[in-house]
Amino acid sequence: MSMSYDGLWSIGELAEQAGVTVKTVRFYSDRGLLPETSRSAGGHRRYGPEALDRLRLIRALRALDLPLPQVRRILDQEDDQDQGDNDGGSALEGAVAERLRALGSQLAALRWREAALRLVQESPPGLRAERLRLIGALAVPPSTAAMARFWRAWLPARMPAPAVAAFLDVAVPSPPDDPTPEQTLAFARLHALTSGPCTGTGPTQPAAHRAAGAEGSAVLYAGLAEAYELAGVQLRRGRPPHPGEALDGFVAAYTSAYGTRDTPAFRRLLAGQLAADPRIDRYWELTAVVLTPPGRQPAPTPGSAHDWLLAALAAQSGGTAPGPPPSAPSGGRPPAPRRAR
Structure with a gap:
């Protein structure tokens, strides 16, 4: 793993180590998710070895389809944890749970669409219009x-x-x-x-x-x-x-x-x-x-x-009555209710 004389990588070197494009590194850097360590005399970004782990974490979180705001919260919590200011875990757990709920809803929608398509496919032509409606x-x-x-x-x-x-x-x-x-x-x-x-x-x-x-x-x-x-x-x-x-x-x-x-x-x-x-x-x-x-x-x-x-x-009771009973039983009791059906 080669580094420059100062122990830092250029943006291209970091991209090569992470197996991503320079454009990807620049994208996350511009949004503050991947801070550079310093700038060269010519104004080029320089990254320390910790940037590689952070970039890999960002890519893993994005691979889970987590949106950038949630990725930012998780990274911020990771930083707080490194500084001893946070117990860690809750931002990542919450983001994963939220994504699982969203994914479950998407899967349910896909299964219902599949069943609806099969219904239309299997319906006789004369019934398709009604079932589509x-x-x-x-x-x-x-x-x-x-x-x-x-x-x-x-x-x-x-x-x-x-x-x-x-x-x-x-x-x-x-x-x-x-x-x-x-x-x-x-x-x-x-x-x-x-x-x-x-x-x-x-x-x-x-x-x-x-x-x-x-x-x-x-x-x-x-x-x-x-x-x-x-x-x-x-x-x-x-x-x-x-x-x-x-x-x-x-x-x-x-x-x-x-x-x-x-x-x-x-x-x-x-x-x-x-x-x-x-x-x-x-x-x-x-x-x-x-x-x-x-x-x-x-x-x-x-x-x-x-x-x-x-x-x-x-x-x-020996069979049902042939017709409706009186409006109230003897003794003033109210009529039996209609069936809760």
């Missing part, structure tokens, strides 16, 4: 904002925020990290389904919002979430609907919301009301496709769990 409405990577807005408009206006957040965690499916064309189409259809207005006056708005109020609805949905989770276990095992812990929790969610007792009469009334309520099964069918990895049995959803529990309740 559906996937064209999605952000990349896709967002769940439309579904969250749909459910927020559907829930009681004054329902406590923690209860709303818990409901959204259950009701809104996360986009798969590596989607199949089928999952891409299902998510696009979910987005289209929930992008329309939800005024709270349509046929899917549950009567529970009017009967139980915001606080009662929070109790109801918290209890339903537990019951759905228990029913999901039975669904994964392939068990047919049957009485047990899941059904008891399901009924308890309603009795807790309305401050009433669990009786055979209440169960019969509840079974009839839920059977007569409007349904949004399409949402849960699409959700199951989004959540189910290829080659697996359909993932349980709140909708499929609700169906399982309602079938168990109907069987225990």
Whole structure:
């Protein structure tokens, strides 16, 4: 490793040692990332041996695609550490973590674009226009904002925020990290389904919002979430609907919301009301496709769990009522709510 008589390199010598061009060394020098040690009598830059290590560090950081401002912060921290003014590590760790997050988002976008392209490629010609319209409405990577807005408009206006957040965690499916064309189409259809207005006056708005109020609805949905989770276990095992812990929790969610007792009469009334309520099964069918990895049995959803529990309740109650029950059970209890589906 040759040096001049004064132990310093010219810009060309440093570039040769580092395996880069003179232009590269000048670029980093002009931006203050690679300070020269001195200048020659003719005004040429001179660099000490420490400049080679610094230049190699800069190149390594740039190879990680870190922007120059982050490279500068890391180098400044390295200088502080050399002077004993800093423990080191945090600037580099933060920059790497930030870059990993950005790269993860880029990879997710690429995987969704690949799945969308495969969907179009595999679609029959007569369906391509519709599917192009559906996937064209999605952000990349896709967002769940439309579904969250749909459910927020559907829930009681004054329902406590923690209860709303818990409901959204259950009701809104996360986009798969590596989607199949089928999952891409299902998510696009979910987005289209929930992008329309939800005024709270349509046929899917549950009567529970009017009967139980915001606080009662929070109790109801918290209890339903537990019951759905228990029913999901039975669904994964392939068990047919049957009485047990899941059904008891399901009924308890309603009795807790309305401050009433669990009786055979209440169960019969509840079974009839839920059977007569409007349904949004399409949402849960699409959700199951989004959540189910290829080659697996359909993932349980709140909708499929609700169906399982309602079938168990109907069987225990001797079948569902042929029509809607009275507006309120005997004793002044409020009507059973429409299904949270």
